[in-house]
Each structure stands twice: as structure tokens, then as C-alpha cells.
Amino acid sequence: MPAFDLATQSKRDLNQRLHNLPADTNETHWTVANPAGEHAIACGLDAPLTVEIQGHAGYYCAGMNKLATVIVEGNAGVGVGENMMSGTVHVKGDASQSAGATAHGGLLVIDGNASARCGISMKGVDIVVKGSIGPMSAFMAQSGNLVVLGDAGDALGDSIYETRIYVRGAVKSLGADCIEKPMEAKHKADLRRLLDAAGVGPEVSVDEFKRYGSARQLYNFHVDNAAAY
Amino acid sequence: MCGIVGLFLKDSSLEPQLGELMAGMLEVMTGRGPDSAGFAVYGSGTPGFVKLTLRGSDLEGLADTLGVSGTQRDTHLVLSVPEAEEERVRGWLAANRPDLVVTGAGSRIELYKEVGLPADVSARFGLPGMSGTHGVGHTRMATESAVTTNGAHPFSTANDQCLVHNGSLSNHRSLRRMLEPEGINIATDNDSEVAAGYLSWKIQNGATLAEALEASLDDLDGFFTFVVGTEDGFAVLRDPISCKPAVMAETDQYVAFCSEYRGLAHLPGIEDARVWEPEPAHVYAWEHK
Numbered sequence: 001m002p003a004f005d006l007a008t009q010s011k012r013d014l015n016q017r018l019h020n021l022p023a024d025t026n027e028t029h030w031t032v033a034n035p036a037g038e039h040a041i042a043c044g045l046d047a048p049l050t051v052e053i054q055g056h057a058g059y060y061c062a063g064m065n066k067l068a069t070v071i072v073e074g075n076a077g078v079g080v081g082e083n084m085m086s087g088t089v090h091v092k093g094d095a096s097q098s099a100g101a102t103a104h105g106g107l108l109v110i111d112g113n114a115s116a117r118c119g120i121s122m123k124g125v126d127i128v129v130k131g132s133i134g135p136m137s138a139f140m141a142q143s144g145n146l147v148v149l150g151d152a153g154d155a156l157g158d159s160i161y162e163t164r165i166y167v168r169g170a171v172k173s174l175g176a177d178c179i180e181k182p183m184e185a186k187h188k189a190d191l192r193r194l195l196d197a198a199g200v201g202p203e204v205s206v207d208e209f210k211r212y213g214s215a216r217q218l219y220n221f222h223v224d225n226a227a228a229y
Numbered sequence: 230m231c232g233i234v235g236l237f238l239k240d241s242s243l244e245p246q247l248g249e250l251m252a253g254m255l256e257v258m259t260g261r262g263p264d265s266a267g268f269a270v271y272g273s274g275t276p277g278f279v280k281l282t283l284r285g286s287d288l289e290g291l292a293d294t295l296g297v298s299g300t301q302r303d304t305h306l307v308l309s310v311p312e313a314e315e316e317r318v319r320g321w322l323a324a325n326r327p328d329l330v331v332t333g334a335g336s337r338i339e340l341y342k343e344v345g346l347p348a349d350v351s352a353r354f355g356l357p358g359m360s361g362t363h364g365v366g367h368t369r370m371a372t373e374s375a376v377t378t379n380g381a382h383p384f385s386t387a388n389d390q391c392l393v394h395n396g397s398l399s400n401h402r403s404l405r406r407m408l409e410p411e412g413i414n415i416a417t418d419n420d421s422e423v424a425a426g427y428l429s430w431k432i433q434n435g436a437t438l439a440e441a442l443e444a445s446l447d448d449l450d451g452f453f454t455f456v457v458g459t460e461d462g463f464a465v466l467r468d469p470i471s472c473k474p475a476v477m478a479e480t481d482q483y484v485a486f487c488s489e490y491r492g493l494a495h496l497p498g499i500e501d502a503r504v505w506e507p508e509p510a511h512v513y514a515w516e517h518k
Contacts, residue, residue, distance in 0.1 A: 039491075
């Protein structure tokens with residue numbers, strides 16, 4: 001199990017070594033000690049690795065992630081998992097602004113809270129926040145699922161396209177063109193799948209959640225294209 | 230860009246380390262602001278005396294000429310002036326040394342700023358050796374005005390008050406036109422100094438610091454994270470969409486503010502600190518009782 005220490009080794013070396021690994025590498029489990037809030041740790045991974053970051057990470061941690069599992073054993077700075085394509089990013093503390101911004105796929109789990117603009121412009125990622133999310137979250141969200149076990153701040157889902165938002169707690173206010181929608185059986189099943197994937201047990205019932213999504217009044221929605229959303 | 234920092238000590242045993250801890254925070258913020266740096270430290274004061282921080286050249290012998298005590302640090306000179314003498318000293322300086330700038334005044338504030346990399350600026354002034362109860366600092370990436378020492382933060386527009394700002398204000402010219410007839414002296418072209426002047430004006434008119442910051446949410450147009458120092462403490466405010474980053478950490482020993490977490494990573498006991506992001510449009514304040 002390769003161990004990297006950012007107190008004595010450079011972040012560029014770490015990222016370069018992770019990028020150089022072949023897809024069938026046997027060095028699949030990495031640890032990173034003393035991250036000290038450094039930016040861009042474990043960005044651009046493209047192999048089925050697990051990287052454990054043993055502390056707080058800075059900006060854009062695990063950005064553009066593909067296939068890898070990145071675990072942050074602390075807080076993450078702005079843009080954790082931004083533009084991730086697949087794989088899993090798990091923040092055990094809180095996340096700063098713009099968590100999962102523009103992310104296309106994979107699963108982003110935040111055990112604590114996420115601040116403003118969580119899931120901004122998300123394009124297919126699944127995001128599960130076990131705490132609360134800040135204002136302007138899911139702004140212009142296009143696809144994917146955002147699940148919040150706590151509360152949501154102001155202007156949730158402003159100018160939303162087609163993301164499904166599930167919130168268990170209170171929503172301070174909804175943004176333009178974001179409305180509450182009925183929870184049908186298919187939504188409950190999908191929400192259960194997301195909760196299970198994030199390690200949330202049956203003590204949290206899908207019946208406690210409300211669903212929010214697009215009123216489809218702000219953008220040019222065609223029902224013929226519904227399958228594509 | 231720009232980086233801002235603040236450190237408020239709850240545990241007086243840390244006071245001798247205030248400057249050293251702040252210097253570390255400022256140096257990490259170089260990436261956010263390499264053009265210039267500045268800081269205000271609230272150190273010891275003498276009852277009945279006011280500290281005037283002057284910036285300029287040819288400072289040797291000036292304190293003796295004025296008949297007061299002074300401590301020079303590179304391009305800055307801190308005079309300790311009996312309160313009854315302040316008007317005389319300021320009058321003499323205005324008449325005889327118009328080249329000098331009073332960067333800060335108050336019972337405990339000392340305020341230093343210069344162009345250059347933050348590590349160089351803090352070394353020139355000996356920040357790591359300074360002690361105090363709290364301080365604020367700034368590393369600047371210039372946007373609204375030129376890279377000059379006048380454009381460096383912090384800005385002080387009233388006794389023992391100073392402000393550091395990350396952001397950019399778009400209505401600073403109209404605010405300036407409103408404040409100047411009110412007697413608020415704004416010395417530079419900088420938008421952040423207008424924000425400092427606005428808060429001083431509100432406080433002069435009876436507002437508390439918290440009330441002045443609340444009012445700024447309505448009257449300032451633009452984006453900002455402010456850290457404001459006063460004689461007793463500091464306050465933090467972010468604009469309503471939290472455009473600029475901010476992280477805070479609190480332990481039994483201190484409350485610390487920085488634009489990014491990595492600037493806090495060297496503080497003692499940070500592993501067990503409560504770390505959080507201040508909410509937008511919410512005033513946070515800490516004071517020594």
C-alpha cells in the first residue's frame with residue numbers, strides 16, 4: 001500500500017504518480033498524509049484506485065475523477081469532485097462551496113455539511129449530503145440526483161433543468177422555476193438506492209423526503225426528448 | 230483574488246506568538262496576493278497615550294524632533310504621543326512632513342503595509358517578533374487600483390479600527406461622494422478604503438460595529454469578505470452570495486480567519502479545532518471583555 005506524505009513529498013509528484021498508474025495496476029490503495037489543505041490533491045485520476053487523504057483537503061480535490069475512489073478524512077475545500085465523470089468521492093467532514101460542480105457521473109458523498117452552490121450545474125452526478133447544504137445549491141442543475149438529509153439554504157434549484165432533488169429537512173426557499181413534485185414509487189426506489197450507496201441505513205426512511213425539480217417554464221423543454229433528461 | 234487573515238487570541242499565553250502565527254498565515258496566502266501585504270497588530274498600549282503609525286522615508290530623528298517616543302520598523306515609525314499632544318503632533322506633521330502618511334492611529338493599533346511578497350513584507354517589519362491580543366492581515370492582488378503601498382490593506386479610517394477586504398466594490402465612487410461631505414477622509418483611490426470609511430461613518434453616528442456591518446449589506450454594491458479589527462476584537466462579514474472564500478477555526482485558545490484552510494494548517498491545536506465557513510450576510514464578532 002503506497003503511502004505518500006505531503007509534509008515531505010510534493011503534490012505534483014503524488015498526482016503524477018497516480019496519473020502514471022496503468023489501469024491494471026496492483027498499487028490500488030494509496031494513503032496521503034499531511035494534506036494541510038493543499039489544493040488539487042488527487043485530481044484527474046483515471047484508474048480504479050482508492051486514495052485516502054488523511055486530513056483536510058483544499059480546492060478541487062478529486063476534480064475530474066474517473067473510476068477512482070477518493071476518501072477525504074476531514075473537510076474539503078471549494079469544488080470537491082468538480083467535473084467528476086465516475087467513481088466515488090467521499091468527504092467525511094464538511095465540504096466548501098461548489099461541491100460536485102458540473103460533475104457528469106459517479107457518486108459524491110459528504111458526511112457533514114456542504115456550503116453554498118452544492119451541485120451547481122451538475123450534469124449527471126449523484127450527490128448525497130448527510131448534513132445540510134448552503135444557499136444557491138443545484139443552480140442550473142441539468143441532470144443527476146442531489147440528496148440532502150438535513151436542510152437546504154435559499155434559492156434551491158434556481159434555474160434548474162432536469163436534476164432530481166430530495167431534501168429531508170427544511171428548504172429555506174426555492175429558486176426560480178424549482179418546484180416541489182410528488183414522490184412516486186419510482187422516486188422512492190431510486191432514493192433508497194442512493195441512500196444505500198451512500199451507506200445510509202434503513203433508519204432513514206425515504207418517506208421523510210420531499211422531491212423538488214424543474215417546473216420546465218424557464219427553458220425550452222420538449223416532452224419528446226424526455227428520455228434524454 | 231487577495232488573501233485575508235485574522236487571528237483573535239482567547240488565551241493570553243499565546244500573545245507573544247501572535248506575530249509569528251500571523252506571519253505564517255500571510256505567507257501561505259502569497260498565492261492569492263503576491264503584489265503587496267499589510268497587517269494591523271493590536272499590541273500593548275499606554276493609558277493616556279495614542280499610537281500613530283507613520284509611513285515614509287527620512288524617519289530618523291523625527292520622534293526626537295517632536296519630543297515623543299517612537300519605534301521605527303523599516304519604512305514605518307510608531308509614535309507614542311500623549312493624548313493632549315496628538316493635535317499638535319498631527320498639525321506639525323501636516324505642515325512640515327506632508328510626505329508622511331498616517332496609516333493608523335489608536336490606543337493599541339500598529340499598522341504596516343508595503344509592496345512586495347508577503348514573506349518579505351513581514352520580515353522587513355519584524356512581524357514574527359510582534360506580540361498582541363489580535364490582528365488582521367491582507368495579501369493583495371490588485372484589481373480596482375494600482376500596485377502601490379497606498380493601495381495595500383489594511384485601511385484605517387478611525388481610531389483603532391481597520392479593515393481588510395477581499396472582493397471588489399462597484400459603487401465606491403458614489404459612496405465616496407456621500408462620505409466626504411460627512412467628514413470622512415478617504416485618502417486613496419481604493420474601493421476598500423471607502424468600505425472602511427463607510428463603517429467608520431456609521432459607527433461615528435452611533436451604530437455598533439455589528440450594526441454598521443449589517444447596514445453595509447444594503448449600501449455596498451459589489452462582492453466582499455471583510456475582516457474588521459477594533460481595539461477589543463474583530464468581526465467578519467461576507468456578501469449575500471458569499472462570492473469570496475472564508476474559513477474559520479475556533480479552539481479554546483483562539484478564533485482564526487483565513488481565505489483558505491491551508492493558511493490555518495500551522496496553527497496550534499488545529500487538528501481538534503472547530504472548522505467552518507461563515508454564512509453569507511451574517512455578522513460574526515468576537516471581543517475581549
